[in-house]
Amino acid sequence: MKADRGRKYRAYPTPEQEEVLTGWGHDARALWNLALEHRMMVGRKHDGTWVWSTEQSLLLTQVRNDADDTVNWLSDLPAKAGQQVLRRLDQAFLNMANPDHPAGHPEFKRRSSAMSIPFPGQALHVRKLNRHWAEVRVPKLGWLRFRLSRALGGAVRNCTVVRDGQGWHVCFGIHTGVVDAAPNGKSGCGVDFGVAVSAYVSTEDEPRLMRPTLTPGEQQRLRGLEQRKARQIKHAKRHNGGRYSKRLRKTLAQIADLKARQARRRLDFTHKLTTDLAKNHGFVGIEDLRVTSMTATAKGTVVEPGARVQQKAALNRAILDNIPGERRRQLEYKTRQYGSELRPVPPHGTSQTCPSCGERDPRNRVGCGREFACVHCGFTGHADKSASIEIEARARRMGGTVTKSTRRPRKESSRHRTTVAGARVNQPSAA
Numbered sequence: 274m275k276a277d278r279g280r281k282y283r284a285y286p287t288p289e290q291e292e293v294l295t296g297w298g299h300d301a302r303a304l305w306n307l308a309l310e311h312r313m314m315v316g317r318k319h320d321g322t323w324v325w326s327t328e329q330s331l332l333l334t335q336v337r338n339d340a341d342d343t344v345n346w347l348s349d350l351p352a353k354a355g356q357q358v359l360r361r362l363d364q365a366f367l368n369m370a371n372p373d374h375p376a377g378h379p380e381f382k383r384r385s386s387a388m389s390i391p392f393p394g395q396a397l398h399v400r401k402l403n404r405h406w407a408e409v410r411v412p413k414l415g416w417l418r419f420r421l422s423r424a425l426g427g428a429v430r431n432c433t434v435v436r437d438g439q440g441w442h443v444c445f446g447i448h449t450g451v452v453d454a455a456p457n458g459k460s461g462c463g464v465d466f467g468v469a470v471s472a473y474v475s476t477e478d479e480p481r482l483m484r485p486t487l488t489p490g491e492q493q494r495l496r497g498l499e500q501r502k503a504r505q506i507k508h509a510k511r512h513n514g515g516r517y518s519k520r521l522r523k524t525l526a527q528i529a530d531l532k533a534r535q536a537r538r539r540l541d542f543t544h545k546l547t548t549d550l551a552k553n554h555g556f557v558g559i560e561d562l563r564v565t566s567m568t569a570t571a572k573g574t575v576v577e578p579g580a581r582v583q584q585k586a587a588l589n590r591a592i593l594d595n596i597p598g599e600r601r602r603q604l605e606y607k608t609r610q611y612g613s614e615l616r617p618v619p620p621h622g623t624s625q626t627c628p629s630c631g632e633r634d635p636r637n638r639v640g641c642g643r644e645f646a647c648v649h650c651g652f653t654g655h656a657d658k659s660a661s662i663e664i665e666a667r668a669r670r671m672g673g674t675v676t677k678s679t680r681r682p683r684k685e686s687s688r689h690r691t692t693v694a695g696a697r698v699n700q701p702s703a704a
């Protein structure tokens with residue numbers, strides 16, 4: 274019984290619980306760093322094997338039993354959570370070794386990185402209090418209340434207590450046992466994702482626009498906070514030996530709160546968009562883009578510095594504001610859930626190809642505006658709409674035979690990999 278869905282709920286710890294959780298968050302991070310350092314130091318052993326969590330778990334138990342004052346923080350963190358941290362480190366190394374996975378070498382965690390305390394499913398018990406509230410029993414902490422904003426929908430396989438700028442959350446890995454839906458028999462579409470226009474669906478006449486993730490007032494407040502942060506850091510360096518003051522920490526927390534709010538709005542828009550696309554279309558054609566190379570920095574090298582670095586950085590921010598990688602991840606599992614199909618098509622020249630006569634010509638795009646005017650047949654229209662029609666046509670030509678990426682080995686989380694690659698290949702096209 275493996276977890277196949279994730280659920281995230283806002284948690285409401287009591288002040289005492291919050292204090293304990295904060296301590297554990299730091300402990301879990303320190304343990305991760307310690308274990309990672311240990312593995313890197315030992316490297317490959319004499320018999321050719323590496324250090325894994327089984328070995329480190331035994332060491333962890335030993336250290337906890339020794340009750341030495343210097344490492345007594347290790348006995349604060351519940352044993353189950355400690356073991357889970359080590360197991361996640363195993364997964365991080367496995368991901369690095371997997372050629373289909375984008376992950377690089379596991380990294381050390383900073384004090385400022387998001388707090389996360391993992392627990393295995395056996396250690397937990399979840400009970401519902403009423404329609405809107407439930408609680409989970411966490412080892413050595415007791416019952417932790419959370420807002421039950423949607424049903425769990427299956428058996429809890431694991432749980433991670435995390436903290437972001439807006440507070441504490443519990444994330445569950447759930448085994449729902451839901452199988453992929455049969456083809457929904459609807460017509461397909463192509464979607465052109467962009468920066469100015471978040472998404473243009475080929476079957477629609479209006480673009481889908483994401484509202485700015487911050488209101489003008491919030492943007493102004495963020496700017497003010499960033500300035501205050503810079504000032505306070507400068508002061509800390511000059512007069513305080515670089516030590517962060519309480520006021521600076523408060524500023525940082527306020528910035529984190531705004532950024533977390535922004536992230537949630539982004540995610541909300543993306544979830545609504547991808548659900549709608551998957552639910553109402555037989556297939557969804559998208560451009561098979563490489564996000565990492567698209568958003569590479571223009572910095573260049575010391576010898577040959579790049580040009581227009583700031584402008585490129587701003588463009589990268591705008592591209593990443595639409596969370597392209599997350600969007601694709603959502604489309605991948607949602608299309609399977611709703612009996613649709615995700616078809617990534619080669620992206621070359623989609624914006625230069627005429628949807629009417631099919632001629633590809635760079636001259637079709639006059640200037641740099643959103644206008645499309647075919648120099649061969651005289652067709653005119655919105656550039657993104659034309660691109661989305663071309664993407665749909667390419668996806669349709671592709672048929673139900675190719676669901677794998679055409680440009681590179683599949684880069685997605687290891688959990689979905691096996692099911693996506695084989696499952697939908699033989700299903701009839703719903704075109």
Ligand SMILES: [Zn+2]
Pocket residue numbers: 627628629630631632647648649650651652
């Ligand atoms: Zn034309």
